[in-house]
Each structure stands twice: as structure tokens, then as C-alpha cells.
Amino acid sequence: MxxxxxxxxxxxxxxxxxxxxxxxxxxxxxxxSSRLERLLGSALVGRVEDADLFLEYRINEELVLEEGAVKKxxxxxxxxAGVRAQSGERTGYAHTDEVTLSSLEEAARQAxxxxxxxxxxxxxxxxxxxxxxxxxxxxxxxxxxxxxKKTELLHRVDAAARAADSRVCQVIASILSEEQVxxxxxxxxxxxxxxxxxxxxxxxxxAETEGRRxxxxxxxxxxxxxxxxxxxxxxxxxxxxxxxxxxLKLRAIDAPAGTLTVVLGPGWPGILLHEAVGHGLEGDFxxxxxxxxxxxxxxxxASPLVTVVDDGTxxxxxxxxxxxxxxxxxxxxxxxxxxxxxxxxxxxxxxRLMGMAPTGNGRRxxxxxxxxxxxxxxxxxxxxxxxxxIIRSVPYGLYAVAFGGGQVDITNGKFVFxxxxxxxIEDGKLTAPVKGATLVGNGPEVLKRVSRVGHDLRLDExxxxxxxxxxxxxxxxxxPTIRVDGITVGGTQV
Amino acid sequence: MRDLLSGLLQRARERGAxxxxxxxxxxxxxxxxxxxxxxxxxxxxxxQRLALRVFVGKASASVSTSDLSHQSVDGLVDEAVALxxxxxxxxxxxxxxxxxxxxxxxxxDLEDSDGHRLTPEEKIAIAxxxxxxxxxxxxxxxxxxxxxxxxxxxxxxxxxxxxxxxAYPTSGFSLTVSPVASSNGEMQRDSWYTTARKRQRLDxxxxxxxxxxRRALRRLGARTVKTAEVPVIFDPETAASxxxxxxxxxxxxxxxxxxxxxxxxxxxxxASPAVTVVDDGTxxxxxxSRPFDGEGLVIRKTVVVNGxxxxxxxxxxxxxxxxxxxxxxxxxxxxxxxxxxxxxLYLAAGETPPADLIGSVKSGLYVTELIGxxxxxxxxxxxxxxxxxxxxxxxxxxxxxxxxxxxxxxTMFQAVDGIGNDLVMRDRTSAPTVRISRMVVAGE
Numbered sequence: 001m002x003x004x005x006x007x008x009x010x011x012x013x014x015x016x017x018x019x020x021x022x023x024x025x026x027x028x029x030x031x032x033s034s035r036l037e038r039l040l041g042s043a044l045v046g047r048v049e050d051a052d053l054f055l056e057y058r059i060n061e062e063l064v065l066e067e068g069a070v071k072k073x074x075x076x077x078x079x080x081a082g083v084r085a086q087s088g089e090r091t092g093y094a095h096t097d098e099v100t101l102s103s104l105e106e107a108a109r110q111a112x113x114x115x116x117x118x119x120x121x122x123x124x125x126x127x128x129x130x131x132x133x134x135x136x137x138x139x140x141x142x143x144x145x146x147x148x149k150k151t152e153l154l155h156r157v158d159a160a161a162r163a164a165d166s167r168v169c170q171v172i173a174s175i176l177s178e179e180q181v182x183x184x185x186x187x188x189x190x191x192x193x194x195x196x197x198x199x200x201x202x203x204x205x206x207a208e209t210e211g212r213r214x215x216x217x218x219x220x221x222x223x224x225x226x227x228x229x230x231x232x233x234x235x236x237x238x239x240x241x242x243x244x245x246x247x248l249k250l251r252a253i254d255a256p257a258g259t260l261t262v263v264l265g266p267g268w269p270g271i272l273l274h275e276a277v278g279h280g281l282e283g284d285f286x287x288x289x290x291x292x293x294x295x296x297x298x299x300x301x302a303s304p305l306v307t308v309v310d311d312g313t314x315x316x317x318x319x320x321x322x323x324x325x326x327x328x329x330x331x332x333x334x335x336x337x338x339x340x341x342x343x344x345x346x347x348x349x350x351x352r353l354m355g356m357a358p359t360g361n362g363r364r365x366x367x368x369x370x371x372x373x374x375x376x377x378x379x380x381x382x383x384x385x386x387x388x389x390i391i392r393s394v395p396y397g398l399y400a401v402a403f404g405g406g407q408v409d410i411t412n413g414k415f416v417f418x419x420x421x422x423x424x425i426e427d428g429k430l431t432a433p434v435k436g437a438t439l440v441g442n443g444p445e446v447l448k449r450v451s452r453v454g455h456d457l458r459l460d461e462x463x464x465x466x467x468x469x470x471x472x473x474x475x476x477x478x479x480p481t482i483r484v485d486g487i488t489v490g491g492t493q494v
Numbered sequence: 495m496r497d498l499l500s501g502l503l504q505r506a507r508e509r510g511a512x513x514x515x516x517x518x519x520x521x522x523x524x525x526x527x528x529x530x531x532x533x534x535x536x537x538x539x540x541x542q543r544l545a546l547r548v549f550v551g552k553a554s555a556s557v558s559t560s561d562l563s564h565q566s567v568d569g570l571v572d573e574a575v576a577l578x579x580x581x582x583x584x585x586x587x588x589x590x591x592x593x594x595x596x597x598x599x600x601x602x603d604l605e606d607s608d609g610h611r612l613t614p615e616e617k618i619a620i621a622x623x624x625x626x627x628x629x630x631x632x633x634x635x636x637x638x639x640x641x642x643x644x645x646x647x648x649x650x651x652x653x654x655x656x657x658x659x660x661a662y663p664t665s666g667f668s669l670t671v672s673p674v675a676s677s678n679g680e681m682q683r684d685s686w687y688t689t690a691r692k693r694q695r696l697d698x699x700x701x702x703x704x705x706x707x708r709r710a711l712r713r714l715g716a717r718t719v720k721t722a723e724v725p726v727i728f729d730p731e732t733a734a735s736x737x738x739x740x741x742x743x744x745x746x747x748x749x750x751x752x753x754x755x756x757x758x759x760x761x762x763x764x765a766s767p768a769v770t771v772v773d774d775g776t777x778x779x780x781x782x783s784r785p786f787d788g789e790g791l792v793i794r795k796t797v798v799v800n801g802x803x804x805x806x807x808x809x810x811x812x813x814x815x816x817x818x819x820x821x822x823x824x825x826x827x828x829x830x831x832x833x834x835x836x837x838x839l840y841l842a843a844g845e846t847p848p849a850d851l852i853g854s855v856k857s858g859l860y861v862t863e864l865i866g867x868x869x870x871x872x873x874x875x876x877x878x879x880x881x882x883x884x885x886x887x888x889x890x891x892x893x894x895x896x897x898x899x900x901x902x903x904x905t906m907f908q909a910v911d912g913i914g915n916d917l918v919m920r921d922r923t924s925a926p927t928v929r930i931s932r933m934v935v936a937g938e
Contacts, residue, residue: 062830066751069582074556074831075573077566080541089529093537097560110538113614147580170752206752206872215753215872255877257900257936258721288529290639290674290683368539405867407879411639411674411683412716414896416866416879438868438877438898440936490868490877490898490936494723 021193220461255491292413379478383453627703746813775837844913
């Protein structure tokens, strides 16, 4: 290892002390940089084309209020290391939760045995000229914040939701806090660390009237301190949103079935982009040519009004990273520019095999998994239109503002996402709230039908978790108000 | 294992816990992935997790760690007790009553006793055979997302501060193939898999590959359909997903929180008389079996729905006490605490051959895949993306995609008017083919 890059900030660790990842792993496990260098050097260099070591220490904490009381509190510590060796398209990955030099050497031996078959290839450095960012140095990690302040907030959420309406019969609120300390060392001779805070407040409200029950959910967070929820009384807004959604759904009518004009509200409805185009533009699917977008760079895949970016560099956002999980600094990557497909999201392996540059999208759930190309914060840039006017332009359709999850079939491009709060549009006016319905479409086609783009780009509040191949990671999405001329709405009213 | 857990529980007592239980998982797993006949990724891992739940009076907390060093384990106890002092007392919190613990631990034959552990080369060869069978099945199978062979060996141990201790070993194997078929610029993927506690019980690799290829090929030429209310037939895989939703709604936590559409429906008709749903954790060698539940209670067979009537919820000790019912011994344990889960859940087979169910439909949808999250567990409202084949005059006629199927789970289970005789216990949740008399299929 020739040099140690350190993060620009001096983050406060969970112990309240100033700690850098390099020092953290050295102090805690005796893994000095020279030991790591020897491990990667002797075990791997000269035998494989790329190799790296990922060290992780993570604390997760969860407090849950239900039935008016904080009855659940849990705290989990995970630590471990993953060693990866690559040769051509072949990857060997070994991981262990025993962070000792001998178990790392064993993991490295196994990773090499896996990857090392014929080649005597030299390490191929995958170059980047980007510098690590400093996107979330915060005064106090959310896992270190006072537990009594957290339980007090949960009680305030509960009281506010119940006070809002007598039909509120149950409130479930939780605060999840996390701190992940990582160190990545690569065989091409450099290492980089990161300390990543993450927190989220989730609120679920159940309302009941005349035997009908409904659920409203809302929440938010990011790579922010606990006090984020108290700023601008953010928690009050989250609580009101969840409560109102539950009450509104109590009087929702059945959703229509069939192909309709759909207006998507700003923010979280950006899940459309995540499903319809995001996954299909991840490098691994395109190297394998199994994506509906394979080989289509330069082609028109969306209306000229549509520009979509994936940006891991937004300060304090849930999907942001100073460096990805391979040590590559994140970036702002244009995926679709004025309707034309521009680029893929890459990790080091797929960038190398496709002869492209890594884009800072190599991510993994934990040390237990090898990295792969993943999204960070994916959103559409704002347009010119007035959001109110967009709704007024629709004679009959659906206005959807809140969504549950979505899913996509990468290969044929078909995606779904499920509305949890939506209204009918009749003669340009919002009328009845409608029950949840799944929307289904075709990724390479749906954005061609975007006919209006609002000037109100908003990012989601910070709740998204993306799953791929069994790995879950935090992500963000964003959208201005848009009008789509034709999406199939899976209601029950024929 | 025993010493580690009893030491931990002893320390929890010393630190002020009135009761505690602890759970240890020690796992080794490995996988190989091949793609287009070449090795792509090989992984190997060892993971351990030690979890502790403490009760301080009626307040509780859960902690866990993957660091089993002395220092860490001692810290774990202190942290758990400190967290518990922060939570509100809950009158029904606590371990099961002393008489409820399993007195004998059955040997359910959950571990592969074959002394030969496959080498990476042997696993690679199995995955290659499976993928090759898919690639060679038809010239239109032009690409692949690969084949994966996965192997897991684990030991689980559970102990309580009241002196219960039990442990058991398990193993698991699976093989999955995901081919891509293409024709006239259209690409379709699908996959097929086999999973078992013992390697010898896996389906032959070639069979898995051929079925995967057939599933991808039959999707070529898929189109959407006109929106209509029609009979819908769920194949065994998608019918199993309906059961998973039903089991979720029958699970204790959602019931006492009031977030389930099966609230207050115990003992009532919730499905057609043809529907009987069973959860049986006692089946020797089955993938969902376990000798005792996550709280040390003896495992058993539970009839959840009996001829259409909801006979039993799925409860752990806490949710049972909340509802004024005994635990049904469905507690499950992982690093993050106690939850409720099924074991081997299945819909009892009917008598009709699946071809006759399809033959009975003049115009309708045969569903082979569901995507998305469109199930509202509070109301049962159901709307999911679907893939399948259109049935015309009793025949599977052409592939369908970009449609949704929608209804409400309660009405859907009431409207089951045909159950196939083709139940195969392929996985933790299994079902035969199911016909639902009417649902809305949304398309054009």
C-alpha cells in the first residue's frame, strides 16, 4: 500500500471519541496498515487482476413504540471482513466475522484459490481521479444520541397522531439508527475509510371507523444526527402525513382498472425511475446483455423533457456515500439526458470488463457480500411546468402521491410499483381518493410517454431500501410532478 | 455452545435480569455461480451470531453481536440490561411458563449425514450441468444469468435462564438456474430451482435446467390483454405466495397491533370449504422443519384453516398472551429478536388434475409469476403485477405480461372454486394449482 487516503472529516465515533477508520481497525483488531498490505500483497498480488479487502464494524439500534409504550429496544453489533480476488470474469469472495489476521489470511487464501486458475495477470488498476467526499460529518452519530430523547420523541409522535383524530386507534413508531465504519484496502496499493451514520423515523397509523380499518405510513431520515427529526418540527409533519393518509383511505373508493393518464406527485414517486430505468442501467446486467437497455446507449428511451441522474454526492442523503464500497468516490452520473440514454452505473469489475470507468456505484449490504453495481440517489431533473397546471391538463386519470414498493424484471423491462395514496382526476380536478393499486409498465417505453414535467423536483424523505440478489442497501429517489400518458392501473373497477 | 450460553445467562442474572434467553447461530455457507458455462463467482463464509433477550421485571430488550470475544459478550449483557431499564414495563412480557418447554427434542433428520462434502470443483460441475441443460434445450435460449449451487451447514442453540437448553444441526442445499430466451429482439428470463436439507434429495441438475428453459421459452411473444373480470388460475408457485400472505395476516404481531385483515376472525369462515391450510414443522427432513420453536416450545402440526374456517392463528408467547390465547409454538429466532414464522406451510391438495382446472376456463388467466408489493395487510386489498398464459377455450393459448391481477384476499379465498391434486412440497411454503372464480385482470 503506497498511501493511505483518509476521509476529509474527523468524525465522532460511537464511543464519542474522534476516530478515523484506519485507527479504529488498528486499535480494535490490531490490523495495522502494514499488516493489511502484507496480507493483500503476499496473498494476492501477481496472481490475480484485482483484489481488495473490506473491513466493517456496524452498530444497529432500534426503538419501537406500539400501544402507547416503547416496548422494544434492541442493539446489534456486526463486524467482519470480506476478501475478494478477481481474475477475468472470475471472482473469489470469502468473508469471516472473525476479524483477526489469521482468519483474514485464510479468507484471502480461499478467495485466491477460487479466482486463481490460469492467469499470472498483474493487477489492473482501475483509475479514478475523483476525491472522496465529505457529505455527512455530523456532530453526534445517531447511535450515540441519548436514548431518552429518542423514547420521548416516539411518545410525542404517538400523542400527536392520537390527538389529531378520534378514529386513530393504533400508532406504531420506530427510530432506527446505524453507524457503519468501513475500511477498504485494494491490491493496487491504496486504502480508504468511511464512517457512515444513518437514521430513520417510521410512523404507522391505523384508523378505524364503522368496522373499516386503514393504514397510513410515513417517515424519513438520512445520514443525519438524531436532532434532524426535531428541526422545523419535522416529526410533526411526518406524523400528520401518516395520520392523514390513514384517514383519507377510510373513504377511498375502488381504483379503476385499465390504462390511464397518470400524474405522479413529487418526491417518493421517483420510485418509478428506480424501477423503470435505474436497475436496467446497472453495469452487471448490461455486461451480461440481459437488460432491456443492453446496447442502447445513445438511443432515445424517454421524452426530450426527461433527464435522469444518479447522484451519490448529495449531502446527508440516505443514498449518498463519500466513497462506494470499493473505495471509489461517488459521482453525479447522467443516465438519461433529454430523453437519450447516456450511461450505466458501474462497479470496478464490470467497468473493467466493459472497458469503462467505475462510477462510484459499487455497493454491498455488508462484509458478507461482494459488491455489485447499485443506485445511490436516482431522480429526474425539474422541468418548466406548474404542478397545478399539470393536474388541470388531465380530463380523466389518476394522481398518485404515495407509493409502497416496486419491482422490475430487468430482462423484459416490465416493472410495477404500488400506489398507497392516490386520487381520481376528473375534468382537471382532484376528486375521490382511491384505494391502493399496482401500476405496471415497460421501462424502455414508459418515459417516452412523459408529456409534462413540473418545476417542483423533490427528493424523497429518506426511507428507501433497495434489494437486489438478496442484498439490501439504503437509496434515495426523487421526482418533480410529471404527467405520463398511459400506465396500466391495477384496480378492481372495470 | 452450552457453556457460552449459560455463562451469558448467568451474567444477565447477576446484572439484574429477572429472566433471559439466549440464542446462538453458527453457520458456514458457500456458493458457486457459473454463467455461460464458465465459473463466475465462488464464495465461502463463516458467520456466528449470539443474541440475548433480557427481562428486567416486565421490561425487556434484545441485543446481539457477531463478536464472540469475552469482552464483547460481557458488554452485550450490560447493554441489554441498560436498554431494558429504558423500555416500558409490559404486563405480559416474559418467557413461556415453565411447564411449556419441550421435554424431549425430536430428531427430525435435518442434517445431511453424507460424510462427503463437495469440493468447489464438484459444485461447479453441478451448476454447469444444470445451466448447460437450459442452454442446450432450445436454440432460442441464447443467454443466461447463470446457475448457482448453494450449501449451508449450521448449528443453532437456545437456552433460558430457567435452565432449558437444546441445540441442533441443520444443513441446506439449493440449485437455481436462470436462463434468458430471445426471439425477434424480445428477451425473457425465468428460473427454476430445487432446495433440500440433503443434497441427495435435490432434483437432478439437468431437470432443473430443462424446466428453467421451458419457463423462459413459454414467455416469448408475451403481450398484454384487454382489461376484464375473468377466472384466474394460480400455478403452484404463485398459489404459495397467496398462502404466505394469509399466514402473514394470521401471525400474532399483526393481530395484536390491529394491522391484519384476519383480526377477530378466529373460528369464522374465511375461505371456501375447499381450503385447508396446514403448518407442520414435524415433517422429518423437510426444509421448514425445526425440533423446537424460537422459545424452546415443542414443534407440532397446526391446522390454520380447516375446510374454510380459520382454526388457528400463528402465535409466539408474547402475541398469544396479548390475544388471550396460548402460543401455537411459532416463535422464530434470528439475530434481531423473536418473531413469528411458519415452518412447512401448505394448502392441502384437492382432487382435480391441474389440466382439468385449466380446461374448465373458457377465457381467463393462468398466473406463473407475481411481482410487486401490492398487498394491503390491514384490508386484504390485493393488486399485483402478473405474468402468465392466457386461457382460451380451456387451452393455454399465448403468454401474457404487463398486466395486474386485483381483488381482496378475503374474497379471493372465498372464491376458490378449484384446487389441483398436484401438491409437491418443494419449499417451505407449498400449494397445488388454485382456481379463483373471478378477479380483475387489468391491461389495455
